Amino acid sequence: MSDSPFIKIEQVSKSFQKGKATITPLENLSLEVPRGEFLALMGPSGSGKTTLLNLVAGIDSPTSGSLWVGERELTTLKRGQLTKWRASHVGYIFQLYHLVPILSAYENIELPLLLTSLSKRDRRTRIEAALDLVGLSNRATHRPTELSGGQEQRVAIARAIVHDPELLVADEPTGDLDRESADSILQLLSRLSKEHGKTIVMVTHDPRAAEAADRTLHLEKGKLTR
Amino acid sequence: MLPFTYAVRNLFRDPSRLLQTVGGAGLVVFLLMTAAAFNEGMSSVLSGSGSPKNVILLGTGSEESLERSEVHLEAEDIAATSVKGIEQKLGRAAVSGEITYQAPVETESGVKEQAILRGVLEDALLVHRAVELETGNFPGPGQVMVGRLAHRKLGVAEEELATGRSIRFGDATLTVSGIFAAPGTVLESEIWFDRNDLATLTQRDTLSAVYLRLDQGKWEDVNVFTLQRNDLELTAIREDRYYEKLAAFYQPIQVMTWLTAGLVAAGALFGGLNTLYAAFASRIRELATLQSIGFTRVAIFLSLVQESLLATLTGTLLALLVGYFWIDGTAVPFSIGTFHLDLSPAVILTGVAVGILLGIIGILPPVWRTLSPALPKALRSQ
Numbered sequence: 001m002s003d004s005p006f007i008k009i010e011q012v013s014k015s016f017q018k019g020k021a022t023i024t025p026l027e028n029l030s031l032e033v034p035r036g037e038f039l040a041l042m043g044p045s046g047s048g049k050t051t052l053l054n055l056v057a058g059i060d061s062p063t064s065g066s067l068w069v070g071e072r073e074l075t076t077l078k079r080g081q082l083t084k085w086r087a088s089h090v091g092y093i094f095q096l097y098h099l100v101p102i103l104s105a106y107e108n109i110e111l112p113l114l115l116t117s118l119s120k121r122d123r124r125t126r127i128e129a130a131l132d133l134v135g136l137s138n139r140a141t142h143r144p145t146e147l148s149g150g151q152e153q154r155v156a157i158a159r160a161i162v163h164d165p166e167l168l169v170a171d172e173p174t175g176d177l178d179r180e181s182a183d184s185i186l187q188l189l190s191r192l193s194k195e196h197g198k199t200i201v202m203v204t205h206d207p208r209a210a211e212a213a214d215r216t217l218h219l220e221k222g223k224l225t226r
Numbered sequence: 227m228l229p230f231t232y233a234v235r236n237l238f239r240d241p242s243r244l245l246q247t248v249g250g251a252g253l254v255v256f257l258l259m260t261a262a263a264f265n266e267g268m269s270s271v272l273s274g275s276g277s278p279k280n281v282i283l284l285g286t287g288s289e290e291s292l293e294r295s296e297v298h299l300e301a302e303d304i305a306a307t308s309v310k311g312i313e314q315k316l317g318r319a320a321v322s323g324e325i326t327y328q329a330p331v332e333t334e335s336g337v338k339e340q341a342i343l344r345g346v347l348e349d350a351l352l353v354h355r356a357v358e359l360e361t362g363n364f365p366g367p368g369q370v371m372v373g374r375l376a377h378r379k380l381g382v383a384e385e386e387l388a389t390g391r392s393i394r395f396g397d398a399t400l401t402v403s404g405i406f407a408a409p410g411t412v413l414e415s416e417i418w419f420d421r422n423d424l425a426t427l428t429q430r431d432t433l434s435a436v437y438l439r440l441d442q443g444k445w446e447d448v449n450v451f452t453l454q455r456n457d458l459e460l461t462a463i464r465e466d467r468y469y470e471k472l473a474a475f476y477q478p479i480q481v482m483t484w485l486t487a488g489l490v491a492a493g494a495l496f497g498g499l500n501t502l503y504a505a506f507a508s509r510i511r512e513l514a515t516l517q518s519i520g521f522t523r524v525a526i527f528l529s530l531v532q533e534s535l536l537a538t539l540t541g542t543l544l545a546l547l548v549g550y551f552w553i554d555g556t557a558v559p560f561s562i563g564t565f566h567l568d569l570s571p572a573v574i575l576t577g578v579a580v581g582i583l584l585g586i587i588g589i590l591p592p593v594w595r596t597l598s599p600a601l602p603k604a605l606r607s608q
Contacts, residue, residue: 054602059518080522087520094605098515102235114229115520159519 005068006035006166006199007056012065014051014222025051027222028065035166038193038200040213047219049203050171056201057090057169058082070166087115091160095172097152099144105131105155106140112163130158134188150181157188161198168192170202174209186212227525228516233532236509243505244537250498251541251584252548254491259549259569259577261487265480266573267558267565272473274410275563276466279313280353281448283436286459290471292326296432299323301458305436309451311443313352320352320439325424327434331380331417332394333387339380342416342562343395345424353437356411362389362404365420369403373414375564378557393417396427412563437465472562479560499588502534506592513596514604523597530593535585542581546574 009031015024025048033039041049054060055067058074061082067074070089077085086092091112099108109130113123131137134154144152153173160168170189174182190212192198202213210216218225237244283305288295302323306312313320325345332338344350348364351357365371372387380387387393392401400419408414425431438448448462506513513526546569554569599607 051602057518059605060600060602083517083520083522086518092518094515098511098605100232100512100515102239103232107229107231111516111521112519114227 005032006037006070007031007033007201008066008068009052009056010066012055012062012067014048014055014060015063025222026055026062029222029224031217031224033199033201035199036193036197037215038190038213039202040210040216041201041203041219042205042207042210042216043219043225048222049219051222052219053169053171053201053203056167057092058086059092087112088163089165089167091157091163091165091168093153093156093160093168093170093173095175097144097149097156097176099152099155099159101144104141104143105136105147105158108144108155109159109162111159116163126162126164127158130162133161134158148181149177150184153177153181153185154188157185157192161192161196166199168198168200170200172203172205174204174206182206182209228521228529230532233529233536236533237536240505243501246501247498247505247537248541248544250494250501251538251581251588252544253494253541254498254584255538255542255577255580256545256548257487257491257494258580259545259573260553260567261483262576263549263553263567263569263573264483264558266570267567268476268480268560269473271410271412271563271565272469272476273466274356275412276464276469277355277439278464278466279440280465281438281440281445282463282465282468283438283448283452283460284434284463286461289461289463289468290475292434293328295326295434297323297434297436297460298458299431299433301460302433302436304455304458305438305448305451308455309438309443309448311440311447313439313441315352318349318352320349320441322346322350322353322437323421323433323435324350324437325421325428325430325434327424327428329395329428333380333382334391334393335382335386337380337382337386339382341376341380342412343419343424344413344416345419345421347421350418350437353439354408354413355439356408357413358407360405360407362402365400365403365418367420367423368398368400369420370400371404371406371418372402373416373418374405374407375414375557375559376417378564379415379559381559395419398423398427415559415562415564436460476560495584495588498584499591502537502589503592503595506530506589506596510596510599510604510607514599514601514607517601518605526597527593530589530596531586534589535582538581538585538588539578541584542577545577545581549573549577 009029012026012029014026015022043049055062062075106127109127110123113126131140134157136151136154139151174185186209189200193200204210285295285297302321306319306321327343328340330338331341377384377387387402389402389404392399445464452460452462516526549569553567556567557564558567
C-alpha cells in the first residue's frame with residue numbers, strides 16, 4: 001500500500017438549483033481514503049452520502065474543490081472522459097441491483113467487458129471466475145427474474161468486479177435484502193477488500209452493515225461529523 | 227457498442243407494444259407507398275398518353291377541354307392537304323378527325339356508368355400508335371370497340387364488355403366488335419364508336435378535334451396553318467403538352483392524396499411514437515445503469531436506433547407484402563381514364579426510406595427523454 005491516499009477529496013462542494021432554491025448536499029468536504037480500505041458512509045437521508053458516492057464514482061461532478069481517485073483528478077475530466085474512466089476504474093453496486101432484465105446473469109456480468117478489447121474466450125474466463133467468486137456458477141443462464149434478491153445482488157457484484165476495477169462503490173447494497181442475504185453480501189465485500197485489494201466506499205443506513213467496513217464516517221447536512 | 231442481441235431482445239419485452247410499433251410503422255409506410263403509387267400511376271398515364279409527334283387541332287377557346295371543343299368537319303381534309311410534314315402511310319395522311327364525348331352507357335346487366343366515348347374512323351390508328359387491337363375488329367356502324375380497362379372505368383366485370391356483348395347508349399344498342407390495348411395511356415379506358423354513329427347519337431355535326439401525326443413537320447407549321455386559316459377558328463396544341471396541362475389540372479388531387487395519406491399516417495405515427503416513448507421511458511434507470519458501467523450515450527443511442535429500425539423495418543416489410551398482394555396492379559379509374567397502382571422501384575424506395583426515417587427520427591423524442599436527465603437523477607428513477 002503506497003503512502004498517498006487512493007481517494008483524495010479537498011474542499012469539495014456540490015450544489016444544484018431546485019426551482020428558485022439552491023440545494024447544497026455537500027459543503028467544503030475533505031476526505032482521504034487509503035488504497036484497499038473498506039469505508040462505510042452513514043448518515044440520515046439527505047445528508048449527502050449518495051452525492052459523495054456519485055462524485056467518487058465519476059457519476060457526478062463537484063461544483064468546487066478537487067477530487068482525486070488513484071492518479072486521476074476527476075474534476076478536470078469532461079463527461080465523455082468520465083464515462084471512459086468509469087468503464088475501467090469503477091464498479092458500481094446499487095441497492096436495487098439494476099440488472100438488465102432481458103439478459104442472463106452471464107450476459108449482465110459480461111457488459112463491462114464489452115467495453116474492453118478482450119476476446120470472447122478471455123471474457124468467458126473472467127465471467128466464470130467472477131461467478132465462481134460470488135458463488136453463482138450454477139446460475140449463469142438464469143435471468144434476473146429467476147433469481148432471489150440476494151442472488152441478484154451477487155450477480156450485480158460480479159458485474160462490478162469482472163473488469164477488475166480498483167474502486168467499488170456500493171449504494172445501500174444490503175438495503176433490500178433479508179438479514180441472511182445481507183450478511184453474505186457484506187462478507188463478500190469484505191473479502192473483495194481484504195483478499196483482492198479493492199477500495200470500497202459503501203453508503204448504508206444499517207449499523208450492522210457498517211460494522212463490516214474498516215472505517216465508518218458519518219455525514220450530516222453535507223459535512224463529515226465524525 | 228452494446229451487443230445486437232440487446233436490441234433484438236428489447237423488442238420482445240412487451241409483445242403488445244411491439245405489435246403497436248410494428249403496426250403503426252407498417253400503416254404509415256403502406257399509406258405513403260399507396261399515395262406514391264397513386265400519384266406515380268396517374269402522372270405516368272397522363273404523361274404516357276400524349277405523343278410529341280401528335281398535334282391536336284381544337285376549337286379556339288376550348289384548349290382546356292376536348293369535350294367542349296367544336297371543329298368544322300371540313301377542317302380534317304383541309305389540314306390533311308395544307309399542313310406540310312404530316313406522316314404518310316400507304317398513301318394516307320395520318321390525320322384523324324374525332325368526336326370525344328362523356329356520357330353514361332348501360333351494360334347488359336343494367337349497370338349505367340359514365341364513360342369516355344370516342345367517335346373515330348380507321349385513320350385513328352395512324353395517329354394513335356399505342357392502340358393495338360387485341361381481339362375482334364375495328365368498329366363499323368352499330369358497333370363499338372372497347373379499351374381493355376373500360377370495364378374498370380364502368381365498374382363491371384371484364385366479361386360484360388367482351389367481344390359479342392352489347393352496350394346501350396341513348397336509344398341505341400351497340401355490339402362490342404373488339405378489344406384494344408393502348409398500354410400506359412388513358413385511351414385504354416375508352417369506348418370507341420364509329421364516328422358517324424356517335425355524331426348521330428349525340429346529334430353533332432362537328433368534330434371535337436383533329437389529330438395530326440407529324441413526320442418532318444413541326445408544331446410551328448401547324449400553328450402557322452391555324453393562323454392562315456383563321457376562318458376555321460382552330461388552335462394547335464402538341465398532344466404531350468395537352469396532357470401536361472391535364473396533369474397540372476389533376477395536381478390538386480395528387481396533393482390531396484399526399485395530404486390525406488400524410489394526415490392518417492401522422493395519426494399512426496403519433497400512436498407508434500407514443501408506444502416507443504412509453505417503452506423507452508420505462509427504461510430510464512436501466513439505460514442510466516449502462517452509462518454508469520461505461521457505455522457512452524452515443525453507444526446507447528445507436529442500440530436504441532437498431533431496436534427502433536428493427537421494428538419499423540419489420541413494419542415496412544409487412545407493408546410491402548400487403549402492398550404486393552393487395553394494391554400492386556390495381557386499376558384505379560379517374561375522370562378521363564384508368565391507371566395502375568404499381569409497386570415500382572421508386573414506390574418501394576419511398577416505403578423503405580419512410581421506414582428508415584421513422585426508425586431514426588421517430589426515436590429522437592423518446593431518446594431525448596431517456597438520455598438527457600443527469601445520470602444521478604436517472605439512476606434514481608423508477
